Amino acid sequence: MPKLLSAAAVEQYNHDGYFFPTAVMSRDEAARYRRCLEEHEAGTGAPLQGNWRHKMHLLFTWADELVHHPKILDAVEDVIGPDILCWTSNFFIKEAHSPGFVSWHQDSTYWGLDPDDVITAWVALSDVTPENGYMQFIPGSQKVDQLPHVDTFHKDNLLSRGQEIAVEVDKSKAVGIPLRAGEISLHHIKLVHGSDANRSNDRRIGMAIRYIPTYVRQTKVRDSAMLVRGVDKYHNFDDEPRPKADLDPAALAAHADAVGRQVKALYQGTDKQEFRA
Numbered sequence: 058m059p060k061l062l063s064a065a066a067v068e069q070y071n072h073d074g075y076f077f078p079t080a081v082m083s084r085d086e087a088a089r090y091r092r093c094l095e096e097h098e099a100g101t102g103a104p105l106q107g108n109w110r111h112k113m114h115l116l117f118t119w120a121d122e123l124v125h126h127p128k129i130l131d132a133v134e135d136v137i138g139p140d141i142l143c144w145t146s147n148f149f150i151k152e153a154h155s156p157g158f159v160s161w162h163q164d165s166t167y168w169g170l171d172p173d174d175v176i177t178a179w180v181a182l183s184d185v186t187p188e189n190g191y192m193q194f195i196p197g198s199q200k201v202d203q204l205p206h207v208d209t210f211h212k213d214n215l216l217s218r219g220q221e222i223a224v225e226v227d228k229s230k231a232v233g234i235p236l237r238a239g240e241i242s243l244h245h246i247k248l249v250h251g252s253d254a255n256r257s258n259d260r261r262i263g264m265a266i267r268y269i270p271t272y273v274r275q276t277k278v279r280d281s282a283m284l285v286r287g288v289d290k291y292h293n294f295d296d297e298p299r300p301k302a303d304l305d306p307a308a309l310a311a312h313a314d315a316v317g318r319q320v321k322a323l324y325q326g327t328d329k330q331e332f333r334a
């Protein structure tokens with residue numbers, strides 16, 4: 058018996074490579090997480106940048122709570138089973154009227170994870186619309202092989218290397234993914250997806266949480282991850298500690314260590330030492 062998704066939803070995920078929307082929290086609860094993020098940004102005087110966009114759940118108790126959210130984990134468990142690691146989380150924030158976009162890509166390109174049983178729960182912390190740059194998916198594309206990508210390092214591209222698929226993507230097949238704050242979409246690591254710039258008057262805020270079953274391996278570096286449900290009898294990843302208090306020294310050290318490993322994997326073959334701004 059599925060825990061949260063219907064059998065038809067799981068079937069659709071397996072067929073198309075995605076499923077949406079699933080409500081996991083109230084609008085008020087989503088607004089509270091947004092406030093936590095924006096209070097931090099107000100304190101630093103700038104939007105999240107660079108390494109801080111990644112694995113924030115190692116730094117802040119509210120982000121840790123989000124990656125452990127029981128309803129999100131129920132939906133994820135329905136697809137990948139009961140023993141679940143959180144591999145990473147990434148904030149994808151598009152400021153109002155900003156040029157930031159995400160080129161067509163497959164997440165699998167540089168992550169080094171094997172096999173490809175890797176699912177993203179993309180959590181909307183604002184409403185997500187065509188106007189503010191919702192994600193677009195090519196249904197069924199997770200079943201094609203890994204496609205060749207080229208690195209552009211384009212300044213407005215929100216991806217680590219500005220990577221994009223080197224062959225023509227048939228955009229007429231694209232499906233847009235609108236979400237209300239508090240809903241998630243789920244997508245497979247090999248699904249072809251991208252998104253346009255935000256042309257609206259408000260920020261578009263999403264936290265992409267990447268979950269793997271414990272049997273998945275990292276082929277590029279000795280990586281770390283956090284067990285968020287079930288048991289890990291494989292120990293393919295070093296354990297990451299949950300933050301006891303926001304930005305305490307132990308949390309900062311754990312984040313620096315974990316992000317360092319991820320940068321090594323994602324930027325392998327380049328001279329980059331940290332995530333792009």
Ligand code: NI
Nearest residue numbers: 162163164250
């Ligand atoms: Ni992606």
